[in-house]
Amino acid sequence: MNQNRRVLLKSTFAAGATGIAISAGLLTPKAALAAWPKAAFEAKDTNVALEASLGSSSTTKSSDIKLKAPDIAENGAVVPITVTSNIANTEAISIIVAENGTPLAATFNLGANTKGFVSTRIKMGKTSDVTAVVKADGKLYSTSKNVKVTIGGCGG
Amino acid sequence: MAKSSIKIRAKVKKGEATVKCLISHPMETGLRKDKKTGKLIPAQFIQEVVCEHGGATVMNAQWNGTISKNPFLSFAFTGAKSGDMIKVSWVDNTGKNDSTEAKMK
Numbered sequence: 001m002n003q004n005r006r007v008l009l010k011s012t013f014a015a016g017a018t019g020i021a022i023s024a025g026l027l028t029p030k031a032a033l034a035a036w037p038k039a040a041f042e043a044k045d046t047n048v049a050l051e052a053s054l055g056s057s058s059t060t061k062s063s064d065i066k067l068k069a070p071d072i073a074e075n076g077a078v079v080p081i082t083v084t085s086n087i088a089n090t091e092a093i094s095i096i097v098a099e100n101g102t103p104l105a106a107t108f109n110l111g112a113n114t115k116g117f118v119s120t121r122i123k124m125g126k127t128s129d130v131t132a133v134v135k136a137d138g139k140l141y142s143t144s145k146n147v148k149v150t151i152g153g154c155g156g
Numbered sequence: 157m158a159k160s161s162i163k164i165r166a167k168v169k170k171g172e173a174t175v176k177c178l179i180s181h182p183m184e185t186g187l188r189k190d191k192k193t194g195k196l197i198p199a200q201f202i203q204e205v206v207c208e209h210g211g212a213t214v215m216n217a218q219w220n221g222t223i224s225k226n227p228f229l230s231f232a233f234t235g236a237k238s239g240d241m242i243k244v245s246w247v248d249n250t251g252k253n254d255s256t257e258a259k260m261k
């Protein structure tokens with residue numbers, strides 16, 4: 001068995017145990033859900049959400065994070081957000097919408113070879129600051145952008 | 157084979173793969189009311205999306221109902237070759253799940 005395969009298997013167990021288990025059908029969905037940080041996604045306060053998801057709420061502003069979001073979102077139900085982190089060893093990226101009922105929208109946990117880049121679409125209830133929080137080497141960095149919303153995206 | 161809810165487009169350029177996924181899913185927050193009955197539409201949203209390549213988890217996304225309906229997701233990673241397979245899976249709060257494999261161009 002060559003070294004590469006050993007390293008791969010090691011990193012699989014370390015990083016991807018839950019993911020592999022779900023796909024192998026070994027873990028029932030209920031067990032997998034246990035890994036989802038409920039407290040983080042139901043928190044109404046940004047700091048509580050960050051603590052629960054990334055382990056800390058103290059962030060440093062960084063210009064090495066690029067947050068691409070529209071100045072004005074025509075449709076609050078679909079707001080495209082792209083985060084690019086140029087900070088070395090980016091491990092996770094979270095998206096926070098301050099004025100939403102539950103501010104934490106998403107947390108992306110990145111593998112060792114994964115770039116600090118994620119793009120997705122979120123719902124915004126009203127005009128709000130959107131903050132991208134990057135976790136690198138255990139520390140948190142952030143950048144924000146204010147996005148104006150003309151029609152709220154939560155159906156009300 | 158049943159049609160998957162996940163569409164994947166993945167390209168590899170100079171060892172770096174860029175993956176774009178589009179997942180069919182209502183992503184209901186549980187806060188919306190049905191206009192006809194006035195009752196709350198129950199929450200149904202994807203909680204976790206996992207992408208695997210070469211046996212390792214490349215990216216694990218944790219979401220709640222804030223992510224838009226029919227979620228779009230894009231990310232990138234190195235160490236990839238054209239022709240490699242990647243697998244994307246998701247699990248939602250009701251226990252439903254789906255997964256798809258795709259070959260990267």
